[in-house]
Amino acid sequence: MTTDTRASALEVLRTLVGRPDADFHEGQYEAIETLVDQRRRALVVQRTGWGKSAVYFVATLLLRRQGAGPTILVSPLLALMRDQVAAAARAGVRAVSINSSNAHEWADVLRKLQADEVDVLLVSPERLNNPSFRDEQLPALIRRVGLLVVDEAHCISDWGHDFRPDYRRLRDLIAEMPDGVPVLATTATANSRVVTDVAAQLDHRVGAGASAGISTTGVPTGANTEVVTIRGPLARASLRLGVLRLPDSKARLAWLLSHLAELPGSGIIYTLTVAGAEDTARLLREAGHAVRAYTGQTDTGEREESEGMLKNNEVKALVATSALGMGFDKPDLGFVLHLGAPSSPVAYYQQVGRAGRATENADVLLLPGLEDEAIWQYFATASMPSQRKAEAVLGALRDAAGAPLSTPALEARVDLRRTPLELLLKVLDVDGAVRRVKGGWVATGQPWVYDSERYERIAAERVAEQRSMIEYERTTGCRMEFLQRALDDDTAVPCGRCDTCAAPWYPADVDEGAAATAAQSLDRVGVAIEPRAQWPTGVASLGIDVRGNIPVGQRLSTGRALARLTDLGWGGPLRDVFAPQATDAPASAAMLAACVRVLADWDWDERPTAIVSMPSRRHPLLIDSVARALSGAGRLPWLGSLDHANGGPTGTPGGNSAYRLANVWERFAVGPELTEGLEPLAGRPVLLIDDSADSRWTLTVAGRLLRQQGVSAVLPFTLALKS
Known part of the structure; x- marks a missing residue:
């Protein structure tokens, strides 16, 4: 059987690469044999360009010839999926994908699957937890699956350089598959710690009480779940x-x-x-x-x-x-x-x-x-869920008493932005504490403990x-x-x-x-600050009676920032100014000159007639220096600053839109002196100066106040744009 398998495999390989003299690299056929003849689980760690895709495409065609069902290929990136579909076609493998960019094709893909016209189905790990796919399509696929392939398998591991929470669901998927279904995990970037971790997650015993024996396909089961690791040298001579x-x-x-x-x-x-x-x-x-x-x-x-x-x-x-x-x-x-x-x-x-x-x-x-x-440091800390935030999410879901909460609805209940909230929900999901259902998320009721030791190790x-x-x-x-x-x-x-x-x-x-x-x-200056046009979803639950579109007469105009904090040019000096340990001080002469250039290049519809500044606890000297510089250069009177009201802004930086608006709502006021200065400017635009813009809710609330004083437009200007 092995000799026949090798001859058939070599034939497919030569079709795949388009060369009649092609032969296997060391380890390629061994991996194919492990999957096709032994129906075992294999972890292949080989350098990029070695030909890992050839292993799973060749194995797929051989298994299909033996009557096996389609291969499920879990792949992390759309670009990777596109390349894999194209490579499969060259080998005569019928490959299709279900991903976020081809929703219009899903019905046709499902029809082909039901007609057994698909050899390889490519899905993202996130798709495995889509409620309709998970509950309606995946069970039938699992019953028919001929081979499961986990590409870029280092993503499974906490220790991998590109860990993704959704990949951890694969442990449960592997445990649910019928006896005798081979599994292949591939990666080029795994050290020994990651190899051990991935192999352990592939090595799930099938079914409670399963014993070693022979499956209906004639393949040994139970005892054959031990993972075969095929690892080659990673040197790239080219x-x-x-x-x-x-x-x-x-x-x-x-x-x-x-x-x-x-x-x-x-x-x-x-x-x-x-x-x-x-x-x-x-x-x-x-x-x-x-x-x-x-x-x-x-x-x-x-x-x-x-x-x-x-x-x-x-x-x-x-x-x-x-x-x-x-x-x-x-x-x-x-x-x-x-x-x-x-x-x-x-x-x-x-x-x-x-x-x-x-x-x-x-x-x-x-x-x-x-x-x-x-x-x-920023990216390392951004991906770590905190215990406080995790418990807040679980508390909100428990309070919903089993009713699903959508991600926007959760945003209004916990102070987390959309992206970190979605990441945290994935972590809680794979830990079994929450579950994604139609309509949103629910708490499972399973006990959950924040694994601080694990996160400290990572x-x-x-x-x-x-x-x-x-x-x-x-x-x-x-x-x-x-x-x-x-x-x-x-x-x-x-x-x-x-x-x-x-x-x-x-x-x-x-x-x-x-x-x-x-x-x-690098000395280029001026980045647009787009005005907010809608109040955040769910802010009414925080005691703020606004919803839907912000009235046009209360909105900001498009503003300008000197630069983004992440810019290659002025981003560097601005990062120094806004560093946590930095001391408040007037802006440098060079930075002030750059601000004046932003003003000179600004293509506003109507020139502002005065300047108003924001009050600041952290950077009063910085903001005042910018206001004075622009006042002098533009011959614009500086009318002074808004006042803090009701104790000023509350909360900490970050968080989602609803909470950030709540932090600044009714926290500013137009004082008597500023009111007096604005009275002659009814129907005229003003320039509003702050140190930085991130969520833009501080500027939005301040601009609304100034519009209510009768000015025709509020043009925000900041040194830094943070996002």
Whole structure:
């Protein structure tokens, strides 16, 4: 049987890759045999480009020939799904997907599944908890499933660099599958801790009281759930690694302007933030380079178009966040460059693995930034649920007495923004404390205890990973060997190619013209502050009697901020000003001059006739300095500040819209002196100055007060835009 399986598998592989002389890489056939002949569970940890997808596509076709049902392939990213569907078609595998971008196709997909016209169904881990899919389609699929594949399986593990709570549901899915159904988990980025954790989660015994024996398919059951781990060397011989430390963002962008054209072929330029990707792409396009920004905020259609342009070498590069990551497949990708370092060597290995998959040479260069550690810290803490917030969510659901609460309804009851609330609900869901149903969320009534020890361990591991990334930047040893050892690859030896094994292969000089262009781009000022148009859902439950649209006569006009806190240029100086430990002080002369430039470039419908400022506990000197500077430069009278009322704003920064509005509602007032100054300005616009804008509810409430005093428009101006 094994000989027949190998011959059949080789035939499918050659069809898949389009080469009549193709043969298996070491470990590929062993994985296929484990799944097809032994019907066991396998964890495959192999370098990017090794051919993990070939394993599950070949195994799928062989199992289907034996009468097995379709494969369920759990895949984390839309870009990855698109590549997998295309690759499946080349192998003659009928693959379809159900995801957030193709709702119009779901009915047709379900029809094909019922007609047994699907070999592979690709779903996201989040889809597994969609109530209609989970309750109506998934049970029938589980009864028929021929193979379960978990792609990018490090996402299962708390210790993985891209842990996703929804992946933890797979443990329960595996436990529900019939005897004799093989399971394959694949990843290129798993150290020993992650491998052990993933293998343990795959190793669920099937059914209570199940005993070893023979299933209806003739395959041993019960005893065959032990996971077979197939792990190969992770060295990437095609990659030439390097690290170039430059003093600041201006120098990094100037280097990129000077040398992007010299990098081989087309590639990816990674940044740590959305603003960084958009700013860098704009700068490069203005200098004549064919590039596109690619982030989590990019429209789905535009993302697909950009992926295609990169694959067809119609652009030099995509300037991307980690949204372009796992599974994106361009075999001849010539380079990967990072403006700012990922937070761990494991994450870095995953991203640079996009390059050189089918070429002998590809260049990988890291340009770390001074701001990297602050960005790492933000993302590390943002993903950790707090005990207080978790208990608030559970309390709100219990108070609903079994009636489902939608996420917006929960937002009005707990002080959490939408994204962290959704993440927390996923964590509570996979822990069994809540359940998603039609109409929202309910508490299950199962006891739940906040696992503080677990989160402390994960936080400590994140810190260790960050230190390891800094060590990678500074190492005098082989860089590829360092990355392999970070992934616990004991086959690691010096690569002989990187900038420490050989010599720096990249130029370090910066063209003077490029430096001037980068400086000019980074000095760009002025970001729009869009006015709020609707009151937040559920705010009436907090004692505020407003709902629906904000009346036009009470709204702000579109405003301006000097810059976003995440911007590559003025973002740096602003982050210093707003750092928790920073002392309040007047803005620097350079910053004030930049504010004046924002005013000069502002294309308002009608010039403001006066300035009003916001009262501030944290930054009174900062706000006053900006108001005085703009008053003098614009020849606008500064009428003074609004007053605090009822004790001033309450609460802490952050939280969702309903609570943030409640924190500032009726907390400001127009004092007698300001009232007197505004009286002559009835029907005229005013400029409203604050230190920063985040949720924009402070500005919205203040603007409403000023509109009620008779001014025709309120144009907000802040130094920083935080989101």
